[in-house]
Every structure is written in structure tokens, then in C-alpha cells.
Amino acid sequence: MRKVAVIGVGHSKFGKRDDVSIQELAWESIKEAFEDAGVTQKDVNTVILGSTAYRGVELYPGPIVAEYSGLTGKVPMRVEAMCATGLAAALTAYSLVASGLAEIAMAVGVDKMTEVDTSTSLAVGGRGGNYQWEYHFYGTTFPTYYALYATRHMAVFGTTEEQMALVSVKAHKYGASNPKAHFQKPVTVEEVLKSRVISWPIKLLDACPISDGSATAIFASEEKVRELKIDSPVWISGVGFANDYAYVARRGEWLGFKATTLAAQDAYKMADITPNSIEVATVHDAFTIAEIMGYEDLGFVEKGKGGKFIEEGQSEKGGKVGVNLFGGLKSKGHPLGATGLSMIYEITKQLREEAGSLQQPLKRYTGLVHNVGGTGHYAYVMVLRR
DSSP: OOOEEEEEEEEOOOBOOTTSOHHHHHHHHHHHHHHHHTOOGGGOOEEEEEOOTTOSSOSOHHHHHHHHTTOTTSOOEEEOBTBTHHHHHHHHHHHHHHHTSOSEEEEEEEEEGGGSOHHHHHHHHHTTSOIIIIIHHHOOOHHHHHHHHHHHHHHHHOOOHHHHHHHHHHHHHHHTTOTTOSOOOOOOHHHHHHSOEEETTEEGGGBOOOOEEEEEEEEEEHHHHHHHTOSSOEEEEEEEEEEOOSSGGGSOOOSSOHHHHHHHHHHHHHHTOOGGGOOEEEOOOSBHHHHHHHHHHTTSSOTTOHHHHHHTTTTSTTSSSEEOTTOIIIIIOOOHHHHHHHHHHHHHHHHTTOOGGGOOOOSSOEEEEEEEETTTTEEEEEEEEO
8 A cells, every 4th residue: 555645634614604505615625725735626536525414405415516616527426424424535535545546536525514403413313323223212312322321431430520521611712712613612611511401411512513514635645745745744654444333232331432442453553653652633522421432442541531531631732632622523513524524634734733822732743533423333543644
């Protein structure tokens, strides 16, 4: 396999984007990525589009995004992996370059989730597990799935609602400094704890918003990086991916996501590093308990110590691993198709030391992207280095 680098990234404003169509929203990040990489449509061999079942008006966005962006003939597929759709698109584009099928490939993630009402969105998400035995009979939704994991983690390890609230507080603090974030207002622990209960212990401010947005990453072979004289390529040094049972009752202890652990192990092995090498990361935080479990599943801290990790400030800017320093899904937003690519955007900016006030101090220039689909149904992990 060939070495592959990220040579350009782009990111739209996340939020409720009634001002644009889905193709216009996609173009916002595509245009920025072209400008960042210094390439144009003619340089790109293939484009992979990530978009999910949550789309409202436009059910088949591939052709119209391609046409609007001047990429007709180069978008052969749309990929989907629930909440991990963005990184699934990135992995597909990366693989095309690594295998030699493309010299330059682009991954674009876009969703306009607010075109679907909240009840429909919850119903679609609830079908992400075992439809017959979970959603159909018990009415499971993403909040209730994560609540099951949260209550078990609390019972076994003593994780507290206050520790979960600290994840939200951290996310909103950094989101307030990110002009592209959906939410840009800090919150307090007390506000999180007093927010409306969705599915105990998950409260409104423990949950990410329903967002619109797009993000793009351009991948190139080592030969193209040299040819284009790219100043700051960010290399993909490790990838991992896995899935788990659809029926969560078959998974055993609900203390973390096996898919994340497996994906991380493969990514670390390919990159020839340990978790201690990671300095900055995006950890999938659709709900606050997810970030705490993510610390553990990714090996940043031993199992059961995730609550202490956030409590001690180890995931803050300047901590052991700076996590979600652009606001995470919780504050930045979670347009499913775009999220994984938004994470690549963030880590690329960090490794190039272009994160401004949100910059994590770096010594090894090694970062990680972690994107979960559903409730641990899929997991993707990428290790990036400069």
C-alpha cells in the first residue's frame, strides 16, 4: 500500500442551515478544501460522498452535489455508516489512493438533518439497532441506548452525572471559540444537571444537537504530494474499523464499545504506536457518556477511569490528550454525514498548528480521529501524523 496524506480540508458552518440547499452546503466545504490544497476539480480523480438516511428534501444527493461543484463524472458512490458516515467516506477515499486506483481522491460529507422533524429523526436513529426486538417492541432511540450504557458504567465504576456534565461544559467552552460551531455559548455544570431529562441519566445538555453541515478532505499519494509541493501534508499512518452486534443485548457488559477497541488496536498496530503517543484527538461524543467511554476504549486511560480523566482536566487543552478542542459533536454539531470529516479537518488543523486559540501544544505531532456509528454498531479510527 502507498503512503497517503491529507493535503486539503474544508468545513462549512454547522447549525440550522435554512439559507442553503444541500448542494450549496456541500460546496462550502469543497471550495475551502480546494483552496487549502491548491488544486481544482480537474486534479481530482474520484469523489466519495457520505450522506445518511436522515436527509429530508433531497434523497439522492450525489449527482446534484457533483453537478453543482463541477465534479460530474467523478462521484461514483454514496456511502453510509450511520453516525460514522463521514469517516467511512474518508476511509474509502484513502483506500482508493493507497491501492493505486486514484492519485487524488476527495471525501465529502454532508447532511441537512433539520429538514427532518425531531420525532422522525429519533425514529430513524432507533432503527439503527435490532428493529424487530428493540425498536419495534421497546421503542429504543439513540438517547435510550446511550442511557443504558451510562447507567451500567455508573453502577460498575461509580461514574457520576457531574463527570458527564463536565464533558458538556468542556465542549461548549471550546465551541464558543469556534465560529463554525452550531452552539457558541458556554454552559455550567449546574445548567447541564438541571436541563430536561431525555432518558435518565441523559439530559438535554448531555446530548448533541440535530445539525446541518458539510466537511471535506482531499487525499493524495506520496508522489502527488511531492509533485504539488505540498508544504504541510498530514499523513494517514494508521486506520482501523470494526462493527458489533446490531442487537445490543448480545454484547455482554455495556461498559464500552468493542468496535472502538478493535478499530483502535488495528490503527495503533498499523501506525506502530501506543495510545500514549496521541497528543490531540477527536472522540465521538454524541452523548457525554460516549466521550468518557471513548477515553477508555481508545486506551487513553484504563477501563473505569474515564470519569476521573475528565474530572482531572486530562482531556482539556494542554492536558495529556486534548480532546474535541473545536467543540466536539456536543457543541460543534453532528450532521451525520459530515462528522467524521469534520474530525479530520480539526486534527489536520491541529497538526499544522493552525488552530489559533484552540491549539493543543504538540511535541510528537500525532493525532487521532474516532467516529462511532449508531451505539457502537460501527467504529472507525485514524491516526494522523505530521
